[in-house]
Amino acid sequence: MTEVLHRTTRGRWGPRGTAAAAFASSVTFDDVSLAYGDTEAVRNVSFELKQGEIVCLLGPSGCGKSTLMRLAAGVERPDSGRILLDNAEVASDSRFVPPEKRSVGLMFQDYALFPHLTVMGNVTFGLKGVDKQSATNAARSALLRVGLDHLEKSYPHELSGGEQQRVALARAIVPRPAVLLMDEPFSGLDQRLREHVRHETLAILKETRSSSILVTHDPEEAMGMADRIVLMRAGRVVQIGTPDELYRHPADAEAARFFSDVNELRVRIVDGAAETPLGRFETEVGEEGGPALVMIRPQAFVRTGDDDERSIVAQVTDQRFLGDKVELSLLFEGLNEVVYARVATTGCPKLGETARFRLDHDHVLVFDNLGG
Numbered sequence: 504m505t506e507v508l509h510r511t512t513r514g515r516w517g518p519r520g521t522a523a524a525a526f527a528s529s530v531t532f533d534d535v536s537l538a539y540g541d542t543e544a545v546r547n548v549s550f551e552l553k554q555g556e557i558v559c560l561l562g563p564s565g566c567g568k569s570t571l572m573r574l575a576a577g578v579e580r581p582d583s584g585r586i587l588l589d590n591a592e593v594a595s596d597s598r599f600v601p602p603e604k605r606s607v608g609l610m611f612q613d614y615a616l617f618p619h620l621t622v623m624g625n626v627t628f629g630l631k632g633v634d635k636q637s638a639t640n641a642a643r644s645a646l647l648r649v650g651l652d653h654l655e656k657s658y659p660h661e662l663s664g665g666e667q668q669r670v671a672l673a674r675a676i677v678p679r680p681a682v683l684l685m686d687e688p689f690s691g692l693d694q695r696l697r698e699h700v701r702h703e704t705l706a707i708l709k710e711t712r713s714s715s716i717l718v719t720h721d722p723e724e725a726m727g728m729a730d731r732i733v734l735m736r737a738g739r740v741v742q743i744g745t746p747d748e749l750y751r752h753p754a755d756a757e758a759a760r761f762f763s764d765v766n767e768l769r770v771r772i773v774d775g776a777a778e779t780p781l782g783r784f785e786t787e788v789g790e791e792g793g794p795a796l797v798m799i800r801p802q803a804f805v806r807t808g809d810d811d812e813r814s815i816v817a818q819v820t821d822q823r824f825l826g827d828k829v830e831l832s833l834l835f836e837g838l839n840e841v842v843y844a845r846v847a848t849t850g851c852p853k854l855g856e857t858a859r860f861r862l863d864h865d866h867v868l869v870f871d872n873l874g875g
């Protein structure tokens with residue numbers, strides 16, 4: 504019974520470790536800019552994708568992520584700057600290598616499957632210069648890996664969204680590209696399916712060992728998949744680092760807001776600490792007596808017993824059930840605004856009750872640039 508449920512909700516994937524490995528390339532963006540008329544889609548972008556690395560381009564819609572993918576693929580040419588594959592120029596003022604000569608695989612949000620071709624026809628489509636039998640064998644092996652070997656004669660319209668996504672993935676990996684570019688590859692899938700597909704895709708990316716750039720606007724997706732994240736805003740790179748670095752040390756207030764919900768308190772710096780009604784937070788930033796923005800993530804609040812001297816009292820003015828957590832609206836003494844806290848369901852205080860909390864400083868950020 505469990506097995507049947509598993510298959511119907513998630514689909515069966517092939518055995519791990521069977522995807523064919525590629526020879527990964529590095530990709531370098533060196534001061535790359537591209538404008539469409541007055542719109543500077545990307546501006547002075549520099550970063551490097553190392554061999555075998557998975558980098559996520561993360562940022563809100565319109566920040567230039569897809570443009571960078573098109574530039575890497577060679578379907579756009581930069582106005583200025585250089586793009587290198589394995590340290591060899593593929594785009595610059597003097598040189599331009601067309602897409603088909605770049606060993607770059609593409610997978611787009613809408614999967615872009617050919618409706619008139621079977622699954623097999625779609626997966627073998629990108630295998631140029633390979634004899635038919637070898638192409639079929641390679642495609643079968645990729646289809647087996649994504650668990651769709653039994654559907655090779657089907658047409659895209661006969662498949663579910665999740666299955667189409669897997670065909671697109673098989674098609675992208677079958678030529679063993681040195682670099683795989685994936686633009687919002689999971690956005691067409693519903694929430695429950697998405698997590699599983701992400702997990703399997705990540706396993707396949709690691710197996711193929713190709714370098715991958717993955718575009719997403721979802722910070723959780725980026726944190727779950729990336730070795731490093733390139734955070735973008737309005738055509739520019741804001742910050743580059745591991746998921747942990749970006750989450751713990753966001754470059755500015757806007758970056759912090761992008762990664763999670765936050766409570767924001769505008770306060771002053773006194774004796775080297777941002778002083779708030781919820782406690783003092785030591786900081787290196789800002790000037791004595793100057794303004795500070797304190798951001799407190801809802802998960803910073805930890806319920807304590809009455810005997811914890813560091814804790815502070817709050818009244819619960821509202822609560823929302825989130826499944827594994829409860830979000831509480833809390834009113835603390837000395838603060839006019841409500842503060843949001845996310846706590847475990849078990850032992851959660853009830854509406855109208857008072858309870859004691861302390862703050863986990865790992866989830867508190869202090870900025871002197873007030874960031875709008």
Ligand code: ADP
Pocket residue numbers: 539542543544545562563564565566567568569570571
């Ligand atoms: P993202 O992928 O982050 O959503 P894009 O790279 O698609 O962002 O777009 C960056 C900016 O460039 C946006 O302002 C968008 O409207 C603009 N843009 C993208 N492609 C074109 C195009 N072909 N013609 C004109 N403007 C474009």
